Amino acid sequence: MGDYRRIADRVAGDIASGRLRPGQQLPPQRVFARQRGIAGSTAGRVYAELVRRGLVVGEVGRGTFVRAAAAGPYGQAIVEAATSAPVNLELNYPSAPGQSELLAPALAPLLRPDVLAEALRPAPATGTAVAREAVAELLATPTWRPDPDRVLFAGNARQAIAATLASLVRPGGRVGVEPLTYPLVREIAGRLGVTLVALAADGDGLRPESVRAAHRTAPLSALYLQPTLHNPTSVTTSEARKHEIAYVVRELGLPVVEDRIWSFLHPDSPAPLAACAPGLVHVVDGLSKRVAPGLTVGFLVVPEGRVEAVGAAVRSGGWSAGRFALEAGVRWMGDGTVGRLVAAKRADAAVRQRLVGEELGGFSVRAVPLTYYAWWELPVPWRADTFTAAAAAHGIAVTPGTAFGVDPKVTPDAVRLGLASAAVPDLRRALRTLASLAGGAGAGTPVRGGRIG
DSSP: OHHHHHHHHHHHHHHHHTSSOTTOBOOOHHHHHHHHTOOHHHHHHHHHHHHHTTSEEEETTTEEEEOOOOOOSTTHHHHSOGGGSOEESSOOOOOOTTHHHHHHHHHGGGGSHHHHHHHTSBOOTTOOHHHHHHHHHHHOBTTBOOOGGGEEEESSHHHHHHHHHHHHOOTTOEEEEOSBOOHHHHHHHHHHTOEEEEOOEETTEEOHHHHHHHHHHSOOOEEEEOOSSOTTTOOOOOHHHHHHHHHHHHHHTOOEEEEOTTGGGOTTOOOOGGGTOTTTEEEEEESTTTTOSSSOOEEEEOOTTOHHHHHHHHHHTTOOOBHHHHHHHHHHHHTTHHHHHHHHHHHHHHHHHHHHHHHSTTSEEEOOTTOSEEEEEOOTTOOHHHHHHHHHHTTEEOEEGGGTBSOTTOOOOEEEEEOSSSOHHHHHHHHHHHHHHHTTOOTTSOOTTOOOO
């Protein structure tokens, strides 16, 4: 009986932290049950418990929706001090000082009526020749440069992942992933009717023998991997390990989706897995983290002979890039703006990681100075869901480890801290509060730093 309440607690934590927003529809109960690896009757109890708590509302014929929060006093948002808002360590969109001033000049020419008319037309998945060359130059490493003729575009990196998987895997297929993976890949897999299979990993990334073992159990259709600055663990796979993985995928003829969205933060620019297995690896990247989430483009570098199939998936899914965003991105790449933003964000990430070291130095935290996230393995007796809820009660949103875990039977008692979105003083204050909370302060015990918000 208690199991369904624990699951309801996790959903409640998602609502409290803002990960599930007012008005957002929950999946049908049968889909929820499949995603969580629970019985349909248990899913029904979870939804009933959420209704009982007043967190969701069920509408016959439409579904179950997150209930809107009670309205505050009229005008409150206008007069509240900025520091009263919760600190969000869940969202993770870096912004460099002076970013808007850097971006604005490239947009001005696009606003001329003659240029704007062209920029507002739909963009094909292949973009333009100029855009393909610009992206090939942007993504190049000292030992690898993509062929511009194999570059495609989507609205963002998430859509690029969805299009690639849709082009590779039929409904009912199995996709191998690291045991901790990008949460939205779970959502994409659910929509595509694809099963994610948790493979084994260690401090050097994916273990190649686990790919063979999973493939022997039941054939895999593809892999989805993050070999460079893995989110949430920050692991970067060594060159030797990448060659071992490449050997296995070539042996099995197994296509790979390689997510490099955070790789721009790595100063050594390690080559992608695609350099070792170019005929099988599809590289996904984009501008959302390098530039800004509001005007972004996703990139795809596909193996030879795959342009038509992946391009068709982009079109059929409605995942095409906007031409205005594409034109802006090309200008930012060409005038050096993206390069300046990357340098600024690398320095900013280092500052924020120093705060993690200073405030959470006594805990088990996995991170490197290059990244905007930290994986915090919580001290006993904390569970990820209860710590997330406790943090939310103190005005701090964090992501529970369950959001990244693939195997529902393995629940990591950890949280991911996204370091990019909060102002640096707020980040330090939030980390200090979380450290005090994790160190033993609970209900009825004052927490050093108090409530954030």
